[in-house]
Amino acid sequence: MEQGSTNFLKAVVFFIGMIVLAVCIVGLPRFDPDSPYWQLPELANLQYPLLIGMYAAMIPFFFALYQTLKLLSYIHKNVAFSELSVKALRNIKYCATTISILYVVEMPYLYLLTKVDDAPGIIIGLVIIFASFVIAIFAAVLQKLLKDAIDIKSENDLTV
Template structure:
């Protein structure tokens, strides 16, 4: 039962990562310097800051996906209540915070894109920041609960 539930979660992690990877690959073609879209004077200076910010933000995202796969592997091996799990959750939290920082730094460029093109860039940036904030808070709470559970388990092991 447990293996099938973690297999579903592992598949969900892959299904989350594939569209983001596709956006990264497709994003390269959208940022063609010869494209008439970027030839507009308001947009010509935004192309590279947006591209660099997007790819820098993808690094912690994929690290967090890898850490979540490691965490699911620990659960499969009955090591859910271990320091390895706490470390994986801590890494996920750090990655979420890194994504928040990257997109907060990217917000002025997204604002300029919104002003120049009427694109919903600010809304998309705020959505990414909010989603990462939810993940960071959830990971922090889960990390604290897991640390307390490990502490209680070790106390019980000592008393028996």
């Protein structure tokens, strides 16, 4: 049952990564500088900061997905209670925090975009910030619990 669950979770993580990668590739033509959408004077200076911010956030996102796959492989190999798992959780926490910070920096540009385009950019940005922040807190709690469990396990191994 456990191996089937970890394989399923690996497939889900891989599928999420492929969807985000497809959005990155397909979404790129929307930022074409020759597009009439970006020729509006209000939007002329927003294109590149938005594009740079979104693609900069993809780097920690994909690194976090990679760390998640590593963590799932540790669970699959029954070495979940190890320093490697703690390190993977710490990296996931840092990636989620980085994504939150990048989108906080991006929020003024999203505000200007929504002011002109009447798009839900602020809500989407806030959802990304909040979700990344929740993931960072969850990873930090799991990291602490796992570290405490490893410490207790090593104490019990020494008493035998």
